């Protein structure tokens with residue numbers, strides 16, 4: 001496996017040249033576009049890593065899956081899905097258009113920004129800081145460690161530039177989908193997106209999802225099976241932005257990407273995978289990460305779709 005990961009990394013690395021590091025959040029622009037890390041955790045808890053798999057980056061949209069799992073755990077499935085749908089959109093992650101035009105007048109799914117902001121608004125806690133800290137503790141509980149960090153430069157950078165997310169959030173308020181203060185809810189969302197992880201962390205959480213909520217490293221249940229399954233189903237249909245259909249065809253496994261350059265993927269009963277490559281394609285997915293996952297899918301026969 002180690003040799004395979006090194007080989008896949010070498011083959012996928014040139015794909016980064018076709019991508020571009022995100023800069024709409026200014027603090028993301030300083031990432032090294034050539035970085036590429038790949039990690040795999042198998043169903044027995046064995047861990048393999050190649051390249052920049054231990055380099056930290058902000059989790060960004062991958063947090064939407066974890067926030068969904070967290071709020072489903074804390075508040076129940078109905079609390080989420082009475083306010084957010086389960087359907088893909090085919091629109092970019094930060095699109096606002098369907099909030100007004102769709103008959104349901106609620107976000108299509110929890111993995112686009114509009115749906116994720118509604119989910120952030122459901123997190124328990126007494127203040128944005130407390131909610132953000134509890135979410136961070138939840139991520140730590142999945143990873144089995146208490147030192148999960150937040151990248152405060154990224155947090156501050158997004159908070160001071162997020163005009164589009166503010167527009168979305170105010171629209172959600174108008175629709176009656178945000179109970180609390182709009183700026184407070186956005187603050188929780190920015191905090192969750194700035195949680196700092198590496199590719200190995202993503203592979204570890206992917207491995208928990210692959211076993212429907214059982215951690216193969218600690219050999220115990222850390223998420224309800226239903227929660228893990230809901231997350232994986234939405235990852236298949238909505239996890240790779242408006243490239244989710246193409247990813248299902250090319251790679252064929254549940255996955256979620258973030259504009260920090262990470263992708264978390266999971267293969268039922270077999271593997272969790274994490275990749276990091278901050279040069280993104282035009283849809284916001286890691287260019288080299290996609291190439292690496294497509295190759296791994298072929299070589300390890302990962303396709304479950």
Ligand code: GLU
Nearest residue numbers: 060061093193258259260
């Ligand atoms: N914090 C980012 C935003 O809301 C997350 C986007 C992403 O990773 O897709 O724009």
